[in-house]
Each structure stands twice: as structure tokens, then as C-alpha cells.
Amino acid sequence: MNYQLDYLDQLESEAIYIMREVAGQFERPALLFSGGKDSITLVRLAEKAFRPGKFPFPLVHIDTGHNFQEALDFRDSLVKKLDEKLVVRHVADTIKEKKLTEPVGKFASRNALQTYTLLDVIEEFKFDALIGGARRDEEKARAKERIFSVRDEFGQWDPKRQRPELWNIYNGKIQKGENVRAFPISNWTELDVWNYIRREKMELPSIYFAHERECIEYQGQLIATSPFIKREAGDKILKKKVRYRTVGDMTCTAAVESEATAIDDIVNEIIATNISERGETRIDDKVSEAAMEDRKKNGYF
């Protein structure tokens, strides 16, 4: 008998193990659900970890108000099918309550303001652990993050104070007020996620597949036209066949030109690409080389 597990099975089993550790070690965990492929993958893994029982945590979505409608619709239908609890909190409400200043500019992104809403929802529900879909291959700062990553009361990450993480032993002990961010798919790459989606025949929001869209071409990137970005006279508006590699805010996620209408086509495109996921699709990371690191330190996921 061939006992050897395929690499996707190994990654899956590790992720399930991490989720069950969260469920076993914490009193009030939550799963941060963005509507993107990584968090949809987390939901599938949670089903494998806890069915036929209920998830031992609610799904939490921080809604920036700048989401793709397709992603929101998908979220709602998924939650309905799952019959699990969804908590939605709106960045717009936080802005009003806390009198925060809306960012300005052409692609004014609420990405940084999400942190405030996130910290509020942690406080509101007294969450002690948040499961997220970050992967270490995404970016340099993430490459060093633990699978269980301790945050202080301000949600801050201190790269110098990380606990050593040995074997498969996850130390989730925290002080009151602190919380842990847990990343079950840390060891997955973008291609692993797509291969898993293909294998599991998972559904995804339609914007991951090639479709016609009106875009602004801006510094070599394609950004969908939407009420959330400022149009200017010189804007080059084009109709293109595009898909999204990541699904974030409409203001800071760029589309890629593509003909890929099925998962197989996407996997082939990913294998052939020579630009990283973040490099191609995130507008906000280019600002400074250490952009992500700075945001993480301030409590961003």
C-alpha cells in the first residue's frame, strides 16, 4: 500500500491541524473572511476540520464599502449554504463614529482604515484568536511571520518579539487583551491555492474568471472604473477582458488581462506568469518597500 500523501493532502492536513489547534486552545476565535480565494479556501478547510459539527467560530467580514459586488453576493450565498454565523462590520461606520479622516487621492483606499474596524470588532466580541488566510509567499514581511502570531492590545506585531515556533507545537498562551492571529495556509503558495481549488471543485466569485470590464489604465495597471475612484480628464478608459488574481478593494486591486474562463486556464496562466501576485495586483504595496511591514506593525492583518 502506498501510504504517501500527495503534497496538497499534506498542506490540507496541516491547515486542518492548525484550525483545530485554534478551536482547542481559544475561547472566542473567529475566521476573518474577505471574500477572496484564500478565505474561501479557509472555509473549505474549516468544513473538513469540523463537520458534521458547526464551526467553533463565526466568520467576520470587515466591509470597507469598496468591495466588488460580486464578492459580496458570493459571500452571502456561501454563508447561507454553510449555515454558519457571519458578522459584518463596516469601515464607513467606524469613520463616522471615530471621526476618522477619509484618505484622499485618485485611488483613495480604505485599506489602512480597516485596522480600526478590525480592532473594534475584536473588542466588541472579545475575540482571542483570528484565523486569516495570509500566506508566507505573498511578501517579505509575511515570510517571517509565525503560524500563531501574537498581537498586543493595539493589534501590533513586533517582529523582534516573535516566539520561536517548534515542530507542530503552537503556543497560544496570551495575556488578557492580547490576541493571536493564526494562519493555517502559511505554507501554501498562490499556485497551491489554485491547485487546491481545482481539486476540490470549489466555487469562486465570478471576478476571478475572465470577463469584460471597463478599466482605467494607470501606470501600467488596469483598475476597474467604480464610484470609488476619482476620474480625471486624462484617464485612459479601456474595455478589456480581465480577471482578478486577488480580490480586495476596488480602489487598490488591479485586474490582469486574461482569457482564462476556467480554473485550468487560470492554473496555466499562473504557472506561466513572471510577476508576483502582489506585484501585479496590489496598488498599495508599491508605495514603499516596507509598506506591508509598517501596516502589520500597526495592527493590519
Next chain:
Amino acid sequence: MDILRFITAGSVDDGKSTLIGRLLYDSKSIMVDQIDAIKSHGKNKLNGTLDLSLITDGLRAEREQGITIDVAYKYFSTPKRKFIIADAPGHIQYTRNMVTGASNANLAIILIDARNGVEEQTMRHTLIASLIGIPHIVVAINKMDLVGYSQDVFNNIVIDYTAATKSLNLKEVKYIPLSALLGDNIVDRSTNMPWYESDPLLHYLETVKIQNDINYTDARMPVQYVIRPQTEKLHDYRGYAGKIMSGGYKRGDAVTVLPSGLESKIKAIESGGVEVAEAYALQSVVLHLEDDIDVSRGDVIVKSENKPIVSQDLEVMMCWMDTKPLLPGNKYFLQSNSKVVRSMVKEIEYKLNVNTLEKQFASEEIRLNDVFKATIKTSSPIAFDSYKKLRSSGSAILIDETSNVTVAACMIQ
């Protein structure tokens, strides 16, 4: 396709970052925007050519100090394997970082600068690799271009290394002469060293046999979580969720729950929500037992015919990982898989000089990066195997009760 996890170890400037950069670059795992970022980085050391070592350069805090202080994970794959590199560099905290990176590794690449030969650091890295029980070791003799690609230099280092590490009983050592900078013997066999007729590094990494690293004999499944839907339809459903760390289980197997010692039989096994007749190491499953006995998180389900040790007294090799020294008599949480108990470090038998492999019996204070043998008493019995036999059930960590920090890695003897 499977997964190989490896770690790279070397003294500063042996070429570790260059080697990792080279592997990523040559396997086309570095994207053009990442290369652009490297190019735009001010501190490009080599004029004109791409400094591959910058690929593994990490956080800004580290960049500012010009050193890497923590474990970073890197990924690449070839059609044969997915690779996970734990890049565990650092100066002062080296032992701690290497132990962390090594704990999940199948293989260690130990770099030697061909000009310097076997150094004190080489011994330290090899000792840690052997202590953590990394099954495969590659001794990468780097910078061969700087010694005229000399076969004699290579051979002498092989002889020195073999002699120096004899007492460690290393299982499998592969020696490869390289130039990480120029790419000799990385992907293709180097034309500069026709005398080396074996595998280039990448080919070796792709083909080294790792199936036997997993133990399929001694069945151990720590319970992580109990699934009890308590709905009308699933009123009596009670499943023990966990990952099989070693061995395997079949329906009907006689099992014992430890440390309680309660016995039962396996009624059903589920994997991914589907019932299966058997399951084996590394799978995450749900086990159902015939009898309604008390099982909770932290318990281990084993086959009754093959039990681990159950005891409150442990002899352990430890690596201290905290900046606060160990105070004998202090209490710590001990966590092994999903089990957490209180414990006390009782006696320190000896400290190991990680450079010379000598035991030091004088009772000095145990500080950050010290490797030592000690006895631990736990507040209640735990089930374990010796680390040498089963890495997964012989490993544990100590957690400071007041700061919650992980302070030690423990390998139970």
C-alpha cells in the same frame, strides 16, 4: 509530488543567502517585480550583477542592522517536489533560530566556505542538525571558484568533516562542491568540476528519498478537539479530531487512551467528512470509539498493542531560547502536541559545548542558546516516546508561566 522541507546553515558570508537566491532564481521562482525590487535596492553589493543574496533579505528592522535575525520561509517547486526552505540565519541567536527552523526539516544544507574548510560553526550546525534528528544532511562546499575548482580541496574537507562528526552517527551525508555565485553544480553538473560525477544540488534535493522519514509503525493520535454536534439528527455523534502523527489505524483496532489508560475499539474513521476503513500518518482525521469513555483534548489515542511511555519524570535534551536565564526550580508549562501540563526543571545534568561537542558538568547558569541535559517533573503524567524513536511524540516546549513566551525546546530521551 511531495514536500521537502529543508534548512540552510552556515557561518556569516559562507554564501547561504546567495545559495537560496540561486535556487529560487534558477527554479524560476522569483518574479520580475521582485527582481526589480532587488535592483532598485541601494545596497547592491556587486556592481552590475544581480546580488541574489538580497532575495532572502528580510524585514526592515533587520535591513537597518544589516543582519538577518529571524527565521524566514521561502517556497519554490519543480515538477517533482514542492520545497519549503526555513532560512534561519543570525549571529547571536543562531542556535535558537536554527533549532526553530530545523524542527520541521527533512534535510539540512550545511555550507562550508571551501577556502576555510571545517570551522567551529560547522560543528555547531552539524550538532544541532543531529540533535534535532534531521534525517538528511547535505554538506555544500561552496565558493569552489575561489579555490580553482580543486578536487583536493574538496576531498580534504570531506575527510575532515567525516572525522570531526564521527561521534554524531549521522545517518546520511551528501557532499557537493558548489559555486552558489556562479551556479556550478546547482541545476546542472558543473563543467568546471568534471571530477565530481554525482548529482548537482537541485537534482539531489528533488530525488532524495524521504518516504522513510515518516514512521508508519507506532500509531499515535493526539486528540485536538472533540466534535459533538448535539443536534437531533446527530445526537450521539462524538468524534475525536486530530492528526495521526505516526503509524496508522483501522476500523476494529483495539486502542488505549492515554494517560487515562481507558480501552476501547475503533468504530469508525472519517477523513475530510468521508468514512474510510483506515488512515495513516500525517492525515487529519476524526476517530470514533465503540465505548462511551472519557476522552478530551490532550489525550493520545494509541493502539493497545503498542504503547508509549506514561510518566511524570522526563529526561530531556533542551535548547534554551529565552533571554531570561533558566532558574532551576522555576515552574513552566510543558506543551507536547495538544497536551499542556505544569512542570518544573529539576536537575541540570550537563551543558553541551556546541562547538566541541564536549559535556560540561560544572553547574553554570543556563542562558539563551545553551544546549543541555536536564530532568523535568510534570504535575500529572504524560504519554511520550523517546525523541530518537518518534520526533512527533518525543518533542515538547516549555512556556514561561508569566510571560507566556516559549523558552525551551525539549527532546525527550
